[in-house]
């Protein structure tokens with residue numbers, strides 16, 4: 001395993017790309033469901049759903065790359081001055097975010113398979129998730145889990161951003177490792 005002081009360039013690129021994707025997926029997800037609940041159907045609602053599904057599925061695919069990168073490359077070590085408990089808390093939060101970044105899109109994909117509503121941007125169809133039968137009640141349950149996971153992910157992301165800002169203000173070198 002290679003040891004580096006900064007995260008490798010590809011890792012940093014993937015981090016910021018996925019940060020942008022997740023930070024748009026959450027508000028778009030909330031906006032499109034609010035429009036659907038208010039029965040505001042039309043081109044905009046359709047586009048929001050289609051782009052949400054396409055970008056969300058891309059997050060799932062990118063997570064395969066990201067997990068492989070994490071397994072193969074070792075990130076830079078934390079500075080010795082950083083308390084052990086804080087290091088463990090940071091690692092725990094990162095692992096939990098990885099879990100939610102896999103489960104959230106998986107449940108979204110399962111939901112659109114059960115519904116079924118697999119069409120995305122430009123009329124392109126996502127593949128159906130294997131072994132997931134069709135059914136309204138099943139789809140509703142899967143979407144409810146998807147929404148709860150997405151909100152939990154949003155809370156963790158907010159904590160992660162707060163911690164990043166703290167490191168930025170303290171200039172302790174942690175934030176610079178990812179830019």
Ligand code: HEM
Nearest residue numbers: 025026029030033053056057059104105108109143147150
């Ligand atoms: C990290 C990836 C994802 C995030 C953060 C995310 C986030 C969200 C959020 C915040 C909502 C609103 C939930 C609510 O109002 O209760 C939502 C709804 C939805 N998402 Fe995702 N999503 C992701 C991936 C996906 C994927 C991969 C698909 C499908 C391929 C998908 C399909 C949907 C659909 C169809 C809804 C509406 C569900 C309903 O009408 O109840 N999402 N998502």
